[in-house]
Amino acid sequence: MVQQGEGGQRVRLTRDRVLEAAVALADEIGIEAVSMRRLAQEVGVVPMALYKHVANKEELLDGMVDLLVAEIDPPARDVGWKPAVRLRVLSARRALLRHPWARPVLETRVNKTPAVLDYMDSFIGMFLAGGFSVDLTHHVMHALGSRMWGFTQELFQEPAPAAAEPPPAPPPEAMAAMLGQMAALYPNVARVATASAHDDGSVVGPGCDDQFEFEFALDLLLDGFERLHAQGWSSRS
């Protein structure tokens, strides 16, 4: 991975190469393992050299987000606000799924870069172009919240209440016992967790189809927006 020309001639580092390397590294080893030191090693340079191209780690993360935003499709043309928004959110989601590091990073961003503001601006533009009032657009953006980035907080990822080390997978009978206890303690959780209408044989399995759940909520919101819009929503309904 160390970038070097023939005969020891170093390839000059650029901000872009740093950012691209950071994205690739985060894709590969996870964002929590990306440190300035590790990234420097990856591009074949001493840690402090990175600071000639990014002011600090925050700015590095901002730059990574910019690269992510560039992967999101522009608004579809000639399709009405609703499919336009829907398509774009799903495009954002695809980008997000390609880069699992993006969710935690987006959540912690505090200053918006121009690229991010551009995205938001054109996103807002879809509603305004669709005839939404400025006010309703404002509320609607809040209602979408982080869904405009293609994600929501995942509530149940792996119901594993008791701390157990992953390596030795618990034997089936212990597993069953655990599930039974689980069902006894948290009957409602157990019901919705197991009854996700997925016919894979496993008892609990992957639990649910994230993509389906995401679109379910997205469409619920879009339908709600549509209704408000249709009835000429004005502040305080």
Add this chain to the structure above:
Amino acid sequence: MVQQGEGGQRVRLTRDRVLEAAVALADEIGIEAVSMRRLAQEVGVVPMALYKHVANKEELLDGMVDLLVAEIDPPARDVGWKPAVRLRVLSARRALLRHPWARPVLETRVNKTPAVLDYMDSFIGMFLAGGFSVDLTHHVMHALGSRMWGFTQELFQEPAPAAAEPPPAPPPEAMAAMLGQMAALYPNVARVATASAHDDGSVVGPGCDDQFEFEFALDLLLDGFERLHAQGWSSRS
């Protein structure tokens, strides 16, 4: 803050005292400043002493969340699922606003403690008791997402694109120029950001009423849930 009895007799530390001190400290100085060392100092003990009461920092944070969850009201009785859910979410939100550290902490929690599972279980129970199918309940929980905790990702907190040091507040005319440039570059953002129908004189001001936006989105979802429920929703609509 150092806890010590008369004549140098140390007050024995307990897990509960550690957790309560952690919550109080996080309330006071912010979660990012809470380190094991700082917390130890706060309770008058050497850092490693804390590890006799919590296994590691993750468990400390889990324990703090448990304390938070305990502050959320139990489900209201005899009021139908919709107001019950609404009230409870708003109660969670109040707890969350009392403890600003809670949002980032909740977002990063990976294992659910029994207290958290209890909360989720009784939360789910509100829908089931209201006659929701298990399936619909599942989807509905996903749609709520982190809103069940009383928060959503805040999209616009302070539109400050160019890095500027906060201490010297920019002079009014520079501020105006910045806003003008902002409006030129991101016209749509500018429109919804300024037109939040808040009559405080300031040009951009606090921007919007978070509580209103939160309830707007919450009610939009609850109305959507109601509609699906009323029309006897079954998988894949």
Add this chain to the structure above:
DNA sequence: AACCTAGGTGTACGGCGTACACTTGTCAAG
């Protein structure tokens, strides 16, 4: 009086972000 043990201590390690002073490589002007 002897012992056990839970709670508290001290030292140390490997990681992190990054400040600061330095050398080196590249290219433009003389």
Add this chain to the structure above:
DNA sequence: CTTGACAAGTGTACGCCGTACACCTAGGTT
């Protein structure tokens, strides 16, 4: 071709972090 300026890259060091591990010590039980 030389020179010098400036950007890129280096090396060292600081102060933080979480926590492993060996040790001490006070209280309570036998």
